[in-house]
Amino acid sequence: GxxxxxxxxxxxxxxxxxxxxxxxxxxxxxxxxxxxxxxxxxxxxxxxxxxxxxxxxxxxxxxxxxxxxxxxxxxxxxxxxxxxxxxxxxxxxxxxxxxxxxxxxxxxxxxxxxxxxxxxxxxxxxxxxxxxxxxxxxxxxxxxxxxxxxxxxxxxxxxxxxxxxxxxxxxxxxxxxxxxxxxxxxxxxxLLPTVPFDDVDVLVLDRQGKDVSGQGMDTNVIGRRPFAINEPAPDLPDIKRIFVRGLTETTHGNAMGMGSADFVHRDLAAELDSSTSLINAITASTTRGVRLPPVVETDRAGLVASLSTVGVVDPDTVRV
CATH class of the missing domain: 3.40.50.11440 (LarA, N-terminal domain)
Structure with missing residues (x-):
């Protein structure tokens, strides 16, 4: 907001x-x-x-x-x-x-x-x-x-x-x-805030919502624009996996943009209003934005799933 x-x-x-x-x-x-x-x-x-x-x-x-x-x-x-x-x-x-x-x-x-x-x-x-x-x-x-x-x-x-x-x-x-x-x-x-790294292995977001960004997560910050209409994504940052834990209260269940995530917590899946999200997606002429990513039961499961799918990483230097 x-x-x-x-x-x-x-x-x-x-x-x-x-x-x-x-x-x-x-x-x-x-x-x-x-x-x-x-x-x-x-x-x-x-x-x-x-x-x-x-x-x-x-x-x-x-x-x-x-x-x-x-x-x-x-x-x-x-x-x-x-x-x-x-x-x-x-x-x-x-x-x-x-x-x-x-x-x-x-x-x-x-x-x-x-x-x-x-x-x-x-x-x-x-x-x-x-x-x-x-x-x-x-x-x-x-x-x-x-x-x-x-x-x-x-x-x-x-x-x-x-x-x-x-x-x-x-x-x-x-x-x-x-x-x-x-x-x-x-x-x-x-004045736009940015992630202070060009390359990130896993980004964990506590919440996404329409009050944060029209796409739930600010695409200029996360470096992803997978459902924009004929528009290129920002070059940086390069984030391999994004795990979102929930929705903001003031988004009222609108989960537009969750399609940018690779994994979401079960809390997000429980909080989303499919009807409101669908109306937003149809109005915006995109369905990818409201595609539900794989759902995990716990924060630990989300981190494990994310780290398990980024390729070979050194535990001492992995960026989370």
């Missing part, structure tokens, strides 16, 4: 109210929360974003309107119906490297408008077109269409440091929207 999110949203709500508007918040989550309005509001609440905490109404619905289509390929562009009916729209999101592709803008305000505000229908449409077109081309073009057709008054960009704490909050005006987001992405890359 985003650090200090309730306080940041409350501050944005207050500023919008001071400007003379009657603000409300809508979740821009694509298909998350089981692709239901109730599920998405529950996800907001689990992040501390409640009506009491932020001081305004939350309107959560999966209803969308078609706002147009892109000029180049005629891709339909969708937006949350509540947002489209508003006098002004202000997306709030963290700017960071994306787990599925590299481009001038990745995970941030633009993706929030295209994928998040598009809800399940918009997210599914975008992922389908990305198979042939790629996100790096599609996200900026659809963002431009949304900026032209909807009253996007600007965005609030957040950059976090390597300790997942807020290091920058900046208002981004609609003019130069994409250019400024690209500059903030460079800052986020500079």
């Amino acid at each position: 985003i650090a200090n999110l309730p306080a940041i949203v409350r501050g944005v709500v207050g500023a919008i109210r001071d400007a003379g508007y009657d603000p409300f918040v809508f979740p821009a989550m694509g298909s998350h929360g089981g692709a239901t309005g109730e599920g998405q509001q529950e996800m907001l609440e689990s992040l501390g974003v409640t009506e009491a905490a932020i001081g305004c109404e939350i309107r959560s619905s999966m209803e969308v309107v078609r706002v147009g289509e892109t000029e180049d390929r005629g891709v339909p562009v969708y937006a949350d119906a509540n947002a489209a009916a508003a006098d002004a729209i202000v997306p709030v999101n963290r700017v960071k490297p994306h787990t599925d592709y590299d481009g001038p803008v990745e995970s941030g305000l633009s993706k929030m408008l295209v994928i998040g505000m598009g809800k399940q229908r918009g997210a599914k449409t975008a992922h389908e077109w990305a198979i042939d077109w790629s996100f790096r081309n599609m996200i900026p073009e659809i963002t431009g269409k949304l900026l032209d057709e909807l009253p996007v008054a600007g965005g609030v960009a957040i950059v976090e440091d390597q300790f997942d704490d807020t290091t920058l909050i900046e208002g981004v005006p609609p003019s130069g929207f994409l250019d400024r987001e690209a500059e903030l992405l460079e800052r986020a890359y500079d």
Whole structure:
């Protein structure tokens, strides 16, 4: 999740109210929360974003309107119906490297408008077109269409440091929207935490979840991108085996990305919500991300299985 999110949203709500508007918040989550309005509001609440905490109404619905289509390929562009009916729209999101592709803008305000505000229908449409077109081309073009057709008054960009704490909050005006987001992405890359080794035999992760990364585990950190759409994986680090012990509480059973692991603990298998995970996979046009790896009963079994399948290693120098 985003650090200090309730306080940041409350501050944005207050500023919008001071400007003379009657603000409300809508979740821009694509298909998350089981692709239901109730599920998405529950996800907001689990992040501390409640009506009491932020001081305004939350309107959560999966209803969308078609706002147009892109000029180049005629891709339909969708937006949350509540947002489209508003006098002004202000997306709030963290700017960071994306787990599925590299481009001038990745995970941030633009993706929030295209994928998040598009809800399940918009997210599914975008992922389908990305198979042939790629996100790096599609996200900026659809963002431009949304900026032209909807009253996007600007965005609030957040950059976090390597300790997942807020290091920058900046208002981004609609003019130069994409250019400024690209500059903030460079800052986020500079702060991206990494595994301090190029070669690792076994990586053990306590938890994975959608609050950690859209793919459960940050592919930029683990060096694996096995289910990205026509995108190469990072060159480093080279990790031979990954063992995941469980899911985060706030992922609500969504195990998207577990397909990056080589082994998982039985706790993860017990915690996963197959329906929620499947909806996410279908929306993202990938099934490999939710393929269940071999399940082990104990932590010891996970380590033994991992070390037994990396080839010949010296116990004195093995990297775990």
